[in-house]
Amino acid sequence: MKIIIDTDPGQDDAAAIMLALGSPEIEVLGITTVAGNVPLALTTRNALIVCELSGRTDVKVFAGADQPLRRALVTAEHAHGKTGLDGPELFEPAVPLQDGHAVDFIIEALMNEASGTVSLCPIGPLTNIALALQKEPAVAGRIKQIVLMGGGYFEQGNITPSAEFNIYVDPEAAAIVFACGAPLVMLPLDVTHKVLTTKLRVERIRAVDNRAARALTQMLLFYERFNEEKYGTDGGPLHDPTTIAWLLRPDLFKGRMCNVEIETKSNLTRGATVVDWWGVTDRGKNALVLRDVNADGFFDLLTERLANLE
Ligand code: BDR
Numbered sequence: 158m159k160i161i162i163d164t165d166p167g168q169d170d171a172a173a174i175m176l177a178l179g180s181p182e183i184e185v186l187g188i189t190t191v192a193g194n195v196p197l198a199l200t201t202r203n204a205l206i207v208c209e210l211s212g213r214t215d216v217k218v219f220a221g222a223d224q225p226l227r228r229a230l231v232t233a234e235h236a237h238g239k240t241g242l243d244g245p246e247l248f249e250p251a252v253p254l255q256d257g258h259a260v261d262f263i264i265e266a267l268m269n270e271a272s273g274t275v276s277l278c279p280i281g282p283l284t285n286i287a288l289a290l291q292k293e294p295a296v297a298g299r300i301k302q303i304v305l306m307g308g309g310y311f312e313q314g315n316i317t318p319s320a321e322f323n324i325y326v327d328p329e330a331a332a333i334v335f336a337c338g339a340p341l342v343m344l345p346l347d348v349t350h351k352v353l354t355t356k357l358r359v360e361r362i363r364a365v366d367n368r369a370a371r372a373l374t375q376m377l378l379f380y381e382r383f384n385e386e387k388y389g390t391d392g393g394p395l396h397d398p399t400t401i402a403w404l405l406r407p408d409l410f411k412g413r414m415c416n417v418e419i420e421t422k423s424n425l426t427r428g429a430t431v432v433d434w435w436g437v438t439d440r441g442k443n444a445l446v447l448r449d450v451n452a453d454g455f456f457d458l459l460t461e462r463l464a465n466l467e
């Protein structure tokens with residue numbers, strides 16, 4: 158499976174990248190960064206750090222959009238810390254950033270690889286993907302699928318009562334992506350709130366005891382402090398790696414095809430994902446919306462694949 162990970166690391170983004178890099182079924186064509194959890198300079202640095210922690214200095218990283226299409230950037234240092242990747246000791250990455258813009262890399266990869274073979278995995282605001290679709294509309298028909306973490310329906314929002322962070326930050330970009338016609342798979346809060354980094358699960362990751370797993374353990378211990386307080390749970394939701402897990406083991410998830418529209422007009426519900434779960438409209442079904450997950454199966458997979466890294 159050829160994929161491009163579009164990301165704003167983020168501790169849970171780091172887990173997603175590590176899961177992909179540790180999985181022999183997946184070929185990561187490149188990692189593209191976007192402003193989100195923290196500004197672009199930091200998400201880019203963090204992506205390079207995660208590649209290095211994973212022993213994969215060969216992975217190409219491209220920097221992308223430093224702000225949403227039409228809105229001021231909203232960040233989430235309250236959840237991820239000042240660096241975006243708080244927890245382990247961070248360092249200046251030795252891996253060089255690629256020349257060229259992330260959006261051009263996405264377009265070139267989709268145009269050069271055989272049509273229908275490249276999946277996009279956006280796990281941050283959808284700005285880069287929307288820009289690619291706008292700049293080269295022909296890419297839409299060549300994307301195998303867009304497997305994204307974002308939105309929420311039964312669980313609603315985490316950054317406002319009605320919106321999930323990735324969609325809230327750039328709702329106009331999300332509206333473009335959800336209308337683009339490529340097959341969409343949506344991993345919303347309804348799934349990710351069920352994959353909690355409980356003490357037992359983090360201890361199993363710690364026990365892998367390679368460089369990547371040790372760093373990820375420190376990230377998760379930092380990240381879950383905030384979430385445990387917010388949700389009152391043992392551990393916090395590990396959102397982003399559910400996308401990669403779905404690619405590897407779709408049998409761990411359950412959902413259905415639905416129409417999904419993005420709210421862009423209202424201030425109160427900006428970035429809400431309006432999912433027609435019950436089929437009460439005749440709007441076309443544009444996304445596979447996942448709702449349930451085998452959480453133990455997910456953590457078994459993550460832990461097993463981390464062991465393939467350095
Ligand atoms: C999403 O927002 C970010 O803070 C996380 O990395 C994840 O992609 C969860 O709402």
Ligand code: CA
Pocket residue numbers: 164165166167169170194280281397
């Ligand atoms: Ca993210």
